[in-house]
Amino acid sequence: MSDKHPPKHAAEEGSSKAHRAAPAAEETAAVVSVDTAGGAMEPSAVPATAQSGQLPGGPDTLLRKIFTGSGMVSVLAVLLALIIGGLLIASTDKQVATTSTYIFARPTDFLAAVWNAVTRSYIALFQGSVFNPRGNSVAAQFAPFMETLTIATPLITAGLGVALAFRAGLFNIGAQGQIIVAGILAAWVGFALHLPLGLHLLLVLVAGVIGGAFWGGLVGLLKARTGAHEVILTIMFNYIALYFLRYLLNTPAFQRPGETNPISPILDPTAVYPQIFGTQYRLHLGFLLAIAATVLVWWLLNRSTVGFEFRAVGANPKAAQTAGINVSRSTILVMAIAGGLAGMSGVAQVAGTEKVLTDGVAATYGFDAITVALLGRSTPWGTFAAGLLFGAFRAGAVQMQIQTGTPIDIVLVVQSLIVLFIAAPPLVRAVFGLNPRRKKPARAAKFRQAATTGGAA
Amino acid sequence: MSTKLSSPRPGNPQPGDTSNGTGTNVVSAKPVTWRTPVLLTVFGLIALVFFGLLAPHQTASFGISTGEDFFQLPALAVNAFAGGIVLSVLLLGLAAYALFLKTKDRPAPGWLTVTFIVLFVAAFLIWVVGGARTPSISLAGLIAGSVTLAVPLVFGSLSGVLCERVGVVNIAIEGQLLGGAFTAAIVASMTQNPFIGLLAAAVAGAVVSMVLAVFSIKYLVNQIIVGVVLNVLVSGVTGFLFSTVMQEDSDQFNSPPGLDIIEIPVLSSIPIIGPILFRQSLVGYLMYIAVLVVWVGLFKTRWGLRVRAVGEHPQAADTLGINVNATRFWNVTLGGAVAGIGGSFFTLVAIDSFTKEISGGRGFIALAALIFGRWNPIGAFFAALLFGFADNLQSIVTIIGTPVPSQFMAMLPYLVTVLAVAGLVGKSRGPAASGIPYVKG
Structure with missing residues (x-):
């Protein structure tokens, strides 16, 4: 009779252990979010893996790999991407092709040709984006840099929107559609209403932000109410917005009178952003607003209660729910704010750079914003810097194509490679031989252990 | 939640329902919601008002036979108003039945939704054609054209099925289609052989997929990130090579010989069915074969069981001795090859040269078809259609x-x-472990 107890006790102990193990996982997530919120300015290792609550590897290990790899890895990733891009340029260069026919006779010719092809393109890229020494005046020499800032403006704000959603555990692929809807509303206010200076521009901005926030918030609402996956929703909403825009541009309300092409009237002069450094550059007020938005997002994420809730939801939605955070409300709100930020890009396009609404209003800014946010590791200032870098690529690529004939598409290749490499630091370290040595024996031991347990572990 | 399973409601589908292959829609022990009946009613009312009451009093005619059929059927002529009323009343009837089932706490069966969609599309079609300036279209041509346009979508969504069933989200379908289209064009042009081009397209799709697999499985990078970035990468590489290589010498690099339409004698002359099933290109026939093979493979073979196990519960699969990550790697690669073949449709069948972004976002529609078809090859096929x-x-x-x-x-x-x-x-639910990397131990 008496030996009935020990087994029962053991079973109880076992089950309670299991119970303890489960909350432990949530605890760590909570600790992470509290830790990052309190004082430590380090970016929280939150999201991107929206549904990462159940990641077997533990959310923070993977996310740390994505977003908090060392700065060194970022630099090396950019370098590696540029090298591969360079190889692609060289592989299609005519001089390289000719010299490769006698590569064994005179290998130096071949190497020189490769070097020439690559450096010529990249120097043109630099001159087109930062500083052009051949300019007639100082103003002309810095014109490329101003162009970089102009192109970076929509990238930064849309990138901030994507980054903010990442931090709350949401994958916002919908910046493209949010820019379009914002552009529609902002442009309409800009050319259909005629208001005094100042008020008009303010209304344009407000209309655009509301448009983007509505389109983003709608996704958040559907996600919160029905559980539909935001990646699918945002992709679909992008297309719906695009076709809606194309429809509008063929209606009398939006089409420029006397025009058969789908293009809107030009916005009123009272409705456009003033150019900051005079009319010689396209750079407009939108850039300063982008800086302000960056500060705002930084404050929101790191200093406000709402931002804390966003990050908590991103780190572990279930734990956040348990802690009393309204996850649905957070989802809707973060998507609306993200949409509003992307909406600023739409305003920058119609009221700043283009001054008119076409169906190419969003160009590829919405998709580039994703890579910008990923490169910036979803931190506000990281996104800002990444936006500048990609803006430089975009601006420089135009010059590069004119000067050397290297197609603009090379920028897409380099951009996507950068993001891929940054997301996989072990690969970059392996390429540059930086992997810590002790890692290998450890891994071998792990394999051995797996072998001995027969995969049952 | 396992606690709910102890008290199953009487009318709920039992796990045995999965035997028909649609394994994803096990809504075990979840309360029946009002959503489906209400939505059906709303759509029924929309149909009644717009397609019925507001329909033009014109006769819409639908040609059924094409000139090549061996017997001609008369064109189907429907008064748009009468047709709209009849169909919308039927739709409302279906909605009412769904509401009735809900009061009995039973979900609307699958056939009801499918019938509803078919009838709704028919009502819509009659309304659109009835309101047109020339209210006459060839139904045979419409359907045959739909099948042709659906070919890359079907291949793309099959790729998605193969990847997601094994637990890897494939946003890179667009990139795989584009890669396949490009490679098919350039290889077929250089070899002057469309079949080698087709093969090369499969290889290109597989290569794109391998990058996805390596980054998401070996380096544990978020699968959606890799997918999104891969689309950009493939678009960049193909665009770059198009501008530098293909446009320089389009005779040599961008004039692929096309795959001809193969007509099966006699059978291809059957009205409606003939052009759909027996008047296709090689890629079109491959599409039908692929759908069947993937369906049988996934739901009737040992391989398929393992694949689904890895996608639903990798830990359990691992415990039973299945190598989770290897299964994932090869399945994702296979998926890429399938999408690559779909991509070859653009350059070998539809248009006889490559242009930038020739896939034009169809990879994303394929993704939608996959979800609409509930992660099932047959469902995805009809959604793509x-x-x-x-x-x-x-x-x-x-x-x-x-x-x-x-x-x-x-x-x-x-x-x-x-x-x-x-x-x-109904609730469309993907494989449980889709998107989540598997780390042993």
């Missing part, structure tokens, strides 16, 4: 001149997908 139908209808209505702007027709697939994921066709 529906999207191909919308695509084809869009170009036809522009020709016959209808009141519906073509942009709204183009918007339809995406709207339908939003409705689908938001719960019109």
